[in-house]
Amino acid sequence: MSDSAPAIAVHNRRKLYGDKAAVDGVDLVVPRGCFFGFLGPNGAGKSTTIRMLTGLIPPTSGTIELLGMPLPDRELEIKQRIGLVPDESLLFDRLTGAEFLEFVGRMYGLARSVAGERAQSLLDLFELREKRKLIAEYSKGMRKRLAMAASLIHHPDLFLMDEPFEGVDAVGARLMKDILLDQVRRGATIFLTSHVLEVVERLCDRVAIIDKGKIVREGSMDELRGGTESLEDVFVRVVGAGREFHELEWLK
Amino acid sequence: MIRAILRAQWLSMRISRMASGRRGAVFSAIVAVLWYGFWTFLAVIAEALTAAPELRAQIETWLPAGLLGVFAYWQLAPLASATMGASLDLRKLLAYPVPRRSLFLVEILLRITTCAELLLLLAGAGVGLLRNPAFGGRLSLARVPLAMVLFAAFNLMLAAGLRNLIERLLSRKGIREAVALLLMLVGVLPRLLIVTGVGGRRLEHALPTVANPVWPWAAAAHFMFGLPAGSPPVAAAAVLAGWTVAAYLFGRWQFTRSLRYDLQEAQATVVSAKDRPFAERLYRLPALVLPDPVSAMVEKELRSLVRTPRFRLVFVMGFSFGLVVWLPMMLRGRVTHSAVSGNFLAVVSLYALFLLAQVTYGNAFGFDRSAAQLYFSAPVAISRALAAKNIAAAIFIFLEIAAVAAACTLLRLGISAGKIGEAFLVTAIAALYLLAIGNLSSVNYPRPMTAQRVSGGGGAGRAQGVLFLLYPVALLPVFLAYLARYAFDNQIVFYAILAFAAALGVAIYWMAMESAVSAAHNRRETILAELSRGEGPMVAE
Numbered sequence: 001m002s003d004s005a006p007a008i009a010v011h012n013r014r015k016l017y018g019d020k021a022a023v024d025g026v027d028l029v030v031p032r033g034c035f036f037g038f039l040g041p042n043g044a045g046k047s048t049t050i051r052m053l054t055g056l057i058p059p060t061s062g063t064i065e066l067l068g069m070p071l072p073d074r075e076l077e078i079k080q081r082i083g084l085v086p087d088e089s090l091l092f093d094r095l096t097g098a099e100f101l102e103f104v105g106r107m108y109g110l111a112r113s114v115a116g117e118r119a120q121s122l123l124d125l126f127e128l129r130e131k132r133k134l135i136a137e138y139s140k141g142m143r144k145r146l147a148m149a150a151s152l153i154h155h156p157d158l159f160l161m162d163e164p165f166e167g168v169d170a171v172g173a174r175l176m177k178d179i180l181l182d183q184v185r186r187g188a189t190i191f192l193t194s195h196v197l198e199v200v201e202r203l204c205d206r207v208a209i210i211d212k213g214k215i216v217r218e219g220s221m222d223e224l225r226g227g228t229e230s231l232e233d234v235f236v237r238v239v240g241a242g243r244e245f246h247e248l249e250w251l252k
Numbered sequence: 253m254i255r256a257i258l259r260a261q262w263l264s265m266r267i268s269r270m271a272s273g274r275r276g277a278v279f280s281a282i283v284a285v286l287w288y289g290f291w292t293f294l295a296v297i298a299e300a301l302t303a304a305p306e307l308r309a310q311i312e313t314w315l316p317a318g319l320l321g322v323f324a325y326w327q328l329a330p331l332a333s334a335t336m337g338a339s340l341d342l343r344k345l346l347a348y349p350v351p352r353r354s355l356f357l358v359e360i361l362l363r364i365t366t367c368a369e370l371l372l373l374l375a376g377a378g379v380g381l382l383r384n385p386a387f388g389g390r391l392s393l394a395r396v397p398l399a400m401v402l403f404a405a406f407n408l409m410l411a412a413g414l415r416n417l418i419e420r421l422l423s424r425k426g427i428r429e430a431v432a433l434l435l436m437l438v439g440v441l442p443r444l445l446i447v448t449g450v451g452g453r454r455l456e457h458a459l460p461t462v463a464n465p466v467w468p469w470a471a472a473a474h475f476m477f478g479l480p481a482g483s484p485p486v487a488a489a490a491v492l493a494g495w496t497v498a499a500y501l502f503g504r505w506q507f508t509r510s511l512r513y514d515l516q517e518a519q520a521t522v523v524s525a526k527d528r529p530f531a532e533r534l535y536r537l538p539a540l541v542l543p544d545p546v547s548a549m550v551e552k553e554l555r556s557l558v559r560t561p562r563f564r565l566v567f568v569m570g571f572s573f574g575l576v577v578w579l580p581m582m583l584r585g586r587v588t589h590s591a592v593s594g595n596f597l598a599v600v601s602l603y604a605l606f607l608l609a610q611v612t613y614g615n616a617f618g619f620d621r622s623a624a625q626l627y628f629s630a631p632v633a634i635s636r637a638l639a640a641k642n643i644a645a646a647i648f649i650f651l652e653i654a655a656v657a658a659a660c661t662l663l664r665l666g667i668s669a670g671k672i673g674e675a676f677l678v679t680a681i682a683a684l685y686l687l688a689i690g691n692l693s694s695v696n697y698p699r700p701m702t703a704q705r706v707s708g709g710g711g712a713g714r715a716q717g718v719l720f721l722l723y724p725v726a727l728l729p730v731f732l733a734y735l736a737r738y739a740f741d742n743q744i745v746f747y748a749i750l751a752f753a754a755a756l757g758v759a760i761y762w763m764a765m766e767s768a769v770s771a772a773h774n775r776r777e778t779i780l781a782e783l784s785r786g787e788g789p790m791v792a793e
Contacts, residue, residue: 094556106548
């Protein structure tokens with residue numbers, strides 16, 4: 001394992017569902033300490049890519065190295081150093097927030113007392129203080145905040161986040177952004193997908209845009225914008241060009 | 253409108269079938285063929301009996317009682333199996349401008365999924381009566397089908413009403429378990445009365461009461477027979493129609509109440525975890541003997557399952573319903589010295605073990621739903637997750653046996669300490685085999701289950717089908733031990749076979765675990781997709 005190796009190195013990664021390629025020959029390198037935005041329209045292959053990076057789905061072909069270690073050969077070591085916020089909920093509804101965080105901490109090898117202490121700190125930090133409340137009663141935003149707290153509890157080196165701000169209110173989103181930026185300053189790498197391009201524009205150093213399973217644009221934020229355009233303009237131009245707007249007669 | 257709902261449901265099921273693959277479809281087909289084959293066989297027998305002109309007197313005497321049996325099975329079988337069939341998911345449909353009468357009609361039609369086998373049986377009996385010249389032959393062509401249709405409609409609508417009523421009652425903590433217990437006792441009471449002799453002595457006296465045409469089953473029979481002889485059976489037809497209208501009004505009333513019922517509000521007050529120092533200490537017990545992360549996962553299972561209404565209901569059923577179901581056989585066996593009487597606690601414990609399958613080891617990731625991906629994304633081998641779930645299941649199995657033993661003691665059934673120990677031992681050995689099967693079914697046939705729905709989820713899925721078919725096989729070693737004790741009247745032989753069965757069970761458990769881990773690794777994408785799957789506008793329970 002080399003600390004100079006990129007946080008994520010994906011080579012010619014493919015994922016086929018039948019004869020349809022959800023991810024089609026993706027090559028991607030994310031340097032360490034980078035805040036990386038992974039963009040794409042719905043169904044472009046973002047979530048599939050993240051799920052492959054976390055080992056949740058096996059690829060059809062290609063190679064992945066995370067933090068200098070190959071997947072799936074060193075799967076458990078890699079997982080030990082990853083913090084995951086998936087698009088779907090990975091929360092156990094019949095636990096309280098504190099119980100869930102302590103559980104996750106112990107899954108990542110923390111002693112129970114340490115996991116318990118960190119759980120309390122994270123609950124306070126994310127303002128999830130209703131300690132008797134079961135996760136089943138959480139709102140969508142609270143669930144996202146808890147998922148984010150869970151991704152932090154073992155102090156990972158690499159965060160994989162699928163739409164982490166979805167459903168989170170402005171205050172919660174601000175808090176989450178501050179925490180993520182702080183993690184990057186401390187050397188962590190963040191790989192996130194989001195449909196909120198303003199957020200990506202404000203947070204990320206580098207961006208890749210995926211469309212129909214292929215990376216269609218990649219570079220630093222300045223390289224992509226070219227000095228005059230916004231990220232939204234670039235995004236729409238890259239993935240939305242040629243799409244005509246048809247007015248529906250019956251809707252007039 | 254109805255077509256749109258049914259089409260959406262069909263599409264949802266099609267997607268589910270595609271996800272489960274050809275193997276799953278074949279297995280489902282085999283289970284369906286076996287089940288409905290059995291009922292078709294019964295229907296053929298019913299047809300042969302009711303078609304015999306020389307049996308006219310017996311048919312007139314026993315058909316009302318038979319239809320009472322159909323009625324009882326139709327209304328109570330869903331409770332006994334804790335699977336309430338398919339129903340509309342009102343939370344999804346209420347947002348749309350669908351007329352309530354249309355929704356009610358679909359709900360009624362869905363009741364067919366619970367007891368389609370009874371329609372087969374009724375059809376068999378009906379065809380027999382049509383062919384029987386003693387009941388008018390061709391003259392009965394209009395009468396018999398109409399009576400059957402009315403009787404089936406009566407049952408369907410009553411079942412729909414009861415289902416809605418029970419669902420609402422069972423969604424409230426506190427009365428949930430009590431109501432479930434009460435309903436089950438009601439279901440078992442007739443059998444208990446007959447077997448204990450209390451009812452047996454009065455059976456002959458009860459038969460005319462049961463056959464009184466004021467009851468829907470008897471009215472249906474009289475209508476089919478064309479009784480009273482020599483005049484049109486107007487009275488019987490009117491009584492049956494009246495019961496059907498009453499069932500319609502009841503079903504519609506309960507359905508409307510369920511439409512207005514706020515499930516979330518009812519459950520919002522009940523799900524909060526409370527500070528219970530004693531319970532908290534119990535949850536922490538596994539950490540005393542097990543290392544993390546296994547201990548963390550066992551603890552999580554204990555907490556989650558105890559707070560899951562569906563699990564609690566099945567757990568209560570294990571030592572209450574199980575006890576009552578087998579009690580008549582035990583009481584009868586005291587006279588005949590039957591195997592059930594001598595090994596009552598072991599029999600009830602093994603029954604409880606079977607019941608627990610659907611909410612614990614048979615579909616281990618069912619309640620986790622999409623959260624199960626944590627087991628695949630965390631740095632933990634999947635074998636440990638399965639082992640933790642098995643340990644948690646074993647804890648609940650042993651608590652269940654303890655509860656059964658306590659109930660037996662309270663009822664003064666004369667269960668000795670030796671028999672209690674034997675029940676624990678035998679159940680533990682059987683559990684080894686069932687946990688092995690459960691691990692394989694959990695990764696090969698995962699099904700999402702809904703914790704809030706007391707009768708919902710994967711209980712009716714293939715996982716339970718696998719267990720249902722393999723349960724006798726899993727009990728075979730234990731059964732052989734009992735058989736040997738009976739044949740040789742020797743305790744040493746009994747325990748020697750149990751020891752062998754235990755050793756074999758450990759080996760099988762080990763091999764099954766390796767196979768399950770391999771399947772979990774290869775099928776993780778399918779497993780997570782299955783567990784994350786939502787349902788269509790209906791829920792299959």
